[in-house]
Amino acid sequence: MKYLCFAIISALNVHLIYGTDECGISHYKRPNSNIAGGREARKGEFPWMISVQVRNLGDPGHQHYCGASVINRKWILTATHCLRGIDAKDLQIVAGAHDIKSWTDHMSRHTVEHMVLHPDFDDKTGLNDIALIKVKQEFLFEEKSQWLVNSVCLPKEGYSPRESLGTAVGWGRKSDKGALSKILKTVDLPILKQDDCRRLVGYDFLKDQEFCAGGQHDKDTCTGDSGGPVTQIIENRAVLVGITSAGLGGVPCGSAGWPAIYTDVSKYIHWINEHID
Template identity: 25%
Template sequence: MSPSMKILIFMGALGWGVIFYFAATSPLSEEYYLCGHRPERTIEHRDKRMIGAENVPVSVWPWQVSVQYRPNSSAPFTQVCGGAIIDQYWIMTAASCVNKQQKRQLLIRAGSDRLDVDDESTQQSRVARIIKHKRFNPVTLRYNIALLQMKTPFELNEFVYPICVPDDDTADHRYESCHITGYNAQPAGDVGALQEAKVDLMSRSLCNRPEYWNYTVPADMLCVGDFGGGVDGCQTNIGGPLNCYVKIKERYFLIGIRVKATSCGKPNQPNVYLKVYSLYYWIERAMNMALH
């Protein structure tokens, strides 16, 4: 973990838990930098997909990042995936988004309301290291997770700071609400704007029915969205966060990262996310080993 990262161990209603938090380095109080510290969102946009729906300021979801790539030095950076800040040095995204041989061609953009405008709050960093899960399977998408270590740490403030990484115990808590977030990259609509949509988590047994994902969703994944379609993150938001508010903790947790986008808002094909809490100890080990 980075020198700024600390661990808070707490006793909750359902037992012991662990969350990451960060030592403050600015005049703002340390409490401000506790991970996932945002009021619960109560606005719903269930009649549209996230991509093409209502815009939202990055201060609402300050851990959201754009993972960008350029094929050569003369080409512009364009978004290929989404991701989430889990530490000022670390981004979490999907393993299918990144290639270790291409880390020099990657850029992480944070603190932006839009991708086509450099806001005063915008921060950018290049990638120093890519850690992909060794068991990642590009066919089944099992273990589709990657950690990106930044060359330059992000400066934490109200526009850029981390979401909580859940452990196994967090899965037992009730999520008051969950949202998917990402930057609109569709041909129609307000391209490049940060957007959100409230979603429901559904049982894996329901999601795996033959008329839906036909038993292709494994135990380390979960489904969100509507069977009628219309709420989706689409291809360029693979790796983007599923943000769930845990009321007993009064903060947001990174419950899942988007791993599948074979369709975009089509009926009977809900969003599929990797369960982050099932890989908590891998995340912790990978970040610790990177420092040695």
């Protein structure tokens, strides 16, 4: 299995979200059109986007490893496969980033207080690929961060994001052999019906706690996007409906007819609340 990372946005029904008073609000509006294969995100367009960075072995500093999403002032949501075998002291959480190679005053570094990996994560199938990180230093929202940091809303338990359009976000590679992007990128992806996806990836492979999106040539998430958000717009707010989990082993990123797999956040709302309340 090939693990990845990302985020998603579209129009849905009402009364299906919860979170902080300001959750899911971006003060930097999206342009009306996308270029083929995606585009650079605007600075501050996705203020819940986090760069999870790992200390370089034998070298000072950290490098981007996975994405994550701010869900309140102390907690972020990511993928379990991003954190397995990694010591919390070797992680750096960066908020407010756009160009991850260029530090600005509006970016903030956070250390990890506590990690919660899903206990039933299956390394072979990728099932239950969801994890929480609690940071020691609170995230600053609204004016204090120049609106470059904010939380994303969560869906109500049981909400289905399928048969909608989504927007993937991350600093991942453009292709399997390409370098990580230093600028945050975004791309719109269709979220498939469950049965349609199972016909492509296998009926025994895709579980109810997952969904797939993409399958269009050159539009995909890739290595370095894992753990990032999949959002949809509900009542003019971005709602975290999925977490970038995995691509299909042996299939290059952006291959037509081959979608990637995402964790369905609505299936884990009870688990999330158990740990952040």
